[in-house]
């Protein structure tokens with residue numbers, strides 16, 4: 226356990242000591258800030274839009290951050306050969322995978338909370354009160370972004386940075402369009418495409434399960450069952466993907 | 481139980497290059513005993529680093545049997561007791577030397593208290609006391625080598641595996657590292673290292689192995705290897721009349737006479753000289769020095785023919 230912490234602390238430190246990292250984060254805040262001036266509409270509409278746009282900006286931006294950073298997590302170590310001095314200590318390889326995951330997860334968590342606090346300030350300027358329900362909207366998203374980190378780590382164990390990033394992005398897009406995949410499966414005439422689409426429909430993570438932005442913006446809070454379901458659904462994917470990644474990483478050679 | 485820290489039997493390794501597989505190690509075998517300093521020598525591309533990466537678990541192998549501390553290399557049991565310096569070591573540039581040692585020390589299972597004591601000691605030993613607080617990004621080639629050696633020593637390992645530890649160091653640095661390796665042996669540790677710097681290797685090795693094109697072509701105790709090749713001795717005399725030297729192969733250097741001869745003839749030559757004259761002085765009788773380097777060049781020449 227303490228070895229996982231050591232790895233994640235180092236990952237955290239490595240990323241936050243890079244200037245480029247702060248430039249990306251700053252960019253996110255600027256994006257959020259601009260949204261405030263984009264819609265000088267009537268008061269009632271503006272308060273909805275600032276909520277909706279703000280949440281979308283936060284989720285989109287953090288997904289982007291994770292794809293950019295997450296795809297390099299393992300590769301940087303292997304390309305720069307710093308991995309030699311890690312692998313040869315008594316750390317387990319799965320601890321490296323889990324540590325990397327947690328390191329990036331905590332960065333994103335802090336960034337999400339930071340951006341949401343900023344978002345709250347913007348909401349305060351339009352509505353003259355805070356809207357803490359927004360934090361609830363972002364809670365399921367934490368699972369979505371975690372699954373994306375896992376997918377990036379998974380592909381990084383056997384393919385290159387660019388391909389991993391591409392796959393992370395592809396899973397993100399498909400994960401949000403997965404209902405359409407089901408629709409496609411239903412209307413598809415070719416048996417092959419039907420099976421293919423159904424397979425992916427049931428097999429790939431459905432990120433819409435983690436999307437309650439609209440409900441929250443319109444003031445509805447999902448019930449307890451929803452949260453229990455999405456937590457379990459998310460954890461199953463996270464644990465499964467990390468486990469498979471570790472198995473591959475365990476066998477890996479460092480040339 | 482035998483005394484072997486490392487055992488390699490018929491170890492073979494190939495790399496895939498494109499569609500083909502290229503054999504890099506052809507069934508090599510060797511044993512490293514406890515408390516010995518073993519020098520692993522060989523020209524560029526011979527397979528030293530590949531062997532070392534197998535011993536540390538960074539690479540798998542195709543066939544044969546390899547044991548480090550009685551288990552497969554790379555198993556946790558072996559990693560716990562091994563300190564490793566890779567060839568041209570790389571470090572996290574965002575960390576300081578101190579932070580890096582703290583990082584690996586923790587991975588070796590050390591707690592903060594132990595690290596607070598150990599790290600300054602190590603930085604002192606490798607002469608990076610002040611540089612320890614600077615980012616590794618700013619280190620010179622030799623400083624990187626030094627922090628790498630400190631890293632290998634962090635957990636006071638039973639076995640040190642060092643890939644070219646002396647490369648990149650200045651003469652004083654090399655001396656310090658040689659002393660350090662020797663110190664480890666005195667404390668009952670075992671050292672396996674590769675090197676191109678043969679005069680240095682000669683000073684510290686108990687045994688050497690020579691690898692060439694993925695095959696071990698020579699292995700044995702250093703003194704035996706060098707003795708095997710001693711072909712002549714020098715007898716240096718002073719105050720002797722040249723007339724009594726009739727028939728001997730000699731040269732005159734200053735006021736000294738140097739006779740070159742075989743080991744078995746030394747006694748008869750001296751007897752003979754004492755019969756003819758008795759007021760000369762024997763300055764020295766010594767084997768003609770044959771260095772590891774000369775030996776190495778010679779056996780590689782033989783192999784290339």
Ligand SMILES: Nc1ncnc2c1ncn2[C@@H]1O[C@H](COP(=O)(O)OP(=O)(O)OP(=O)(O)O)[C@@H](O)[C@H]1O
Nearest residue numbers: 480495497504522523524525526527528529530531
């Ligand atoms: N990842 C790899 N893929 C293919 N071939 C490799 C790989 N690594 C090493 N080789 C080949 O294996 C051979 C041995 O390389 P190795 O690095 O073990 O040599 P070495 O004895 O350490 O040489 P040097 O003294 O230059 O460090 C070389 O011919 C090299 O080209």
Ligand SMILES: [Mg+2]
Nearest residue numbers: 528529530567
């Ligand atoms: Mg090498």
